[in-house]
Amino acid sequence: MKEKIEKLKKEKNAVILTHYYAPAEAQEVADYVGDSFYLAKIAKNSTADIIVFCGVSFMGESAKILNPDKKVLMPDLTADCPMAHMVARGKIEEMRKEYDDLAVVCYINSTAAIKCQSDVCVTSSNAVKIVRSLPNKNIFFVPDRNLGRYVAKQVPEKNIIVNDGCCPIHAAITVEQLQKLKDEHPAAPVLIHPECEPALLAISDFIGSTAEIIAYAKNSSQTEFIICTEDGVDYQLVTDNPDKKFFYPVPHPCCPDMKLNTAQAILSVLEKEDNEVQVEQSVMEGALRPLDKMLELGR
Ligand code: 13P
Ligand code: SF4
Secondary structure (H helix, E strand, O other): OHHHHHHHHHHHOEEEEEEOOOOHHHHHOOOEEEOHHHHHHHHHHOOOOEEEEEOOHHHHHHHHHHOOOOEEEOOOOOOOOHHHHOOOHHHHHHHHHHOOOOEEEEEOOOOHHHHHOOOEEEOOOOHHHHHHHOOOOEEEEEOEHHHHHHHHHHOOOOEEEEOOEOOOOOOOOOHHHHHHHHHHOOOOOEEEOOOOOHHHHOOOOEEOOHHHHHHHHHHOOOOEEEEEOOHHHHHHHHHHOOOOEEEOOOOOOOOOOHHHOOHHHHHHHHHHOOOEOOOOHHHHHHHHHHHHHHHHHOO
């Protein structure tokens, strides 16, 4: 299957972009593997004719919006992020009426329609930097309450109001699960994603995006780590550090939508060129502004 995928990629001038949460088989055949910010930048600058995005819908949509002339395909068009839908359009309008100087900061894990109503997009690796750089005092952070609360703690000079959405995978990890791991591996630092609940962040050693967690483990002289994020990162962690040990909450946090990106689905989409990401023209235009602003401010 791998050989067939490689052959089709060359024949069709296609590139495969894969998120760290996708299955190992999708990371193995990828041209680029990364966190959301890195993949958005790669998508924007890609000169390939076809971009196969192994992630979830908001990622495919963002790639299409950032590089509209490309054919963006997804191995499975039903792969979606539940959190992307956890803010109502009316709520943003309501907040804008309440605060004159409001900046709506939208986590990239959101629908294109919500991006249209926002001032700037962020990802977990640039949210603090971008929010700090905004001139506005009042910020409405959507849709993730946990990334929003983490940013609020790092940028106390702003009044950050958070929308009550969350990642069902990260928010389900409990303090008890994490504490058990800490008791079992007292020397291992806890590397955690900011989509987890604040009580877990408070007892962790390093908070970062998937790419930042992976970089931390690679650059550290320590040999054991507790990893508090979706278990797809294990493929890169083990590839980079064959002699280090990684421990996850039990049961492992696993995003079923990300796992739809199988090698079989990648091969099929490359063969048939179906599952094309379509975004309405007016939505494309509206969502491009906050995405481009993220690329500019996050630089
Ligand atoms: P990052 O890779 O940007 O940390 O994103 C995490 C995530 O939940 C993507 O769905
Ligand atoms: Fe969405 Fe969470 Fe899955 Fe990421 S891990 S795609 S935030 S549900």
